[in-house]
Amino acid sequence: MNKIRSGIIGVGKYLPGNILTNADLEKMVDTTDEWIVTRTGIKERRIASDGEAASDMAAKAARAALENARLKPKDIDLIIVATITPDMFFPSTACQLQYKLGIENIPAFDISVACSGFVYGLTIADQFIKTGCYKHALVVAAEKLSAVTDWTDRSTCILFGDGAGAAILGPVREGGILGAHLGADGSKGDLLQLPAGGSRLPASIKTVENRLHTIKMEGNVLFKHAVKIMAEAALAVTEPLGLKGDDIDLIIPHQANIRILHALAKRMGVDPEKKLYLNIEKYGNMSAASSAVALAEAIQEGRIKKGDTILMDAFGGGLTWGALVIKW
Secondary structure, eight states: OOOOEEEEEEEEEEOOSEEEEHHHHHTTSSOOHHHHHHHHOOOEEEEOOTTOOHHHHHHHHHHHHHHHHTOOGGGOOEEEEEOSSOSSSSSOHHHHHHHHHTOOSOOEEEEOOGGGHHHHHHHHHHHHHHTTSOSOEEEEEEEEGGGGOOTTOTTTTTTBOEEEEEEEEEEESSOEEEEEEEEEOGGGGGGEEOOSSSSSSOOOHHHHHTTTTSOEEOHHHHHHHHHHHHHHHHHHHHGGGTOOGGGOSEEEEOOSOHHHHHHHHHHHTOOHHHHBOOOHHHHOBOTHHHHHHHHHHHHHTTOSOTTOEEEEEEEETTTEEEEEEEEO
């Protein structure tokens, strides 16, 4: 019996129309365009409108992926949504997306893995396709980080943006997902967290007054872990496949910080100008959506061609990390 291969057969993205530039942020907090660009590589980011939730952005990205794959909603057998900014605790954003797409009676669930969410989602979907359990899986990463950003904290408000990206996985005759590596270290969860709103610290006047419903980050410590772990994750997935830096045609990393990404390229021994796909200057850090949007744009821009070997590499709160190799 032939072994089923799983590959990406369609991609899509959605980005809100509202643009928040560094010049805009200069009027909000004590910062400068030069400082932001030098430290992060970000020039602007997209901000969803007040009435726009994660499921709304997810639906637009999903419809674009369906069109790209030349499939109809009824062809989808499984929906996975990666998000840390769901519309609400429950029902899941995936169930709401299922309803928006008009799909009935298929499994749909969310995963909460912060910035690693898209790589985790692809890896999970890959297992379902390879076993023959499902034929077409829709993986969407959608984030409205502007809703959980402290706009008075100049160390974090400069970083985040909103958006969504989607990919459809299905059986392929050649290429596809060659391997994946996932990991987590809960002991370092306090380095990047949103403290309140759950069962540990339910919403109260005090939690709102203390801004505990917004992202808290230990940036300097997180930076060091990110570079080390992203490099280790890349090696963990490429070495068993017999791949070296020169064998990778394009690296699509989580768009967290330009200095982290250049440090990753250095550790891997690759030229960042040739091997790294970057769009951080346009969108900032969109958590799980960053990798998804970057993949869609790399394909649309012709940076990925048939036969290319692609490495996706992500790191996020949890701490979590994941790397994935795809033969296009």
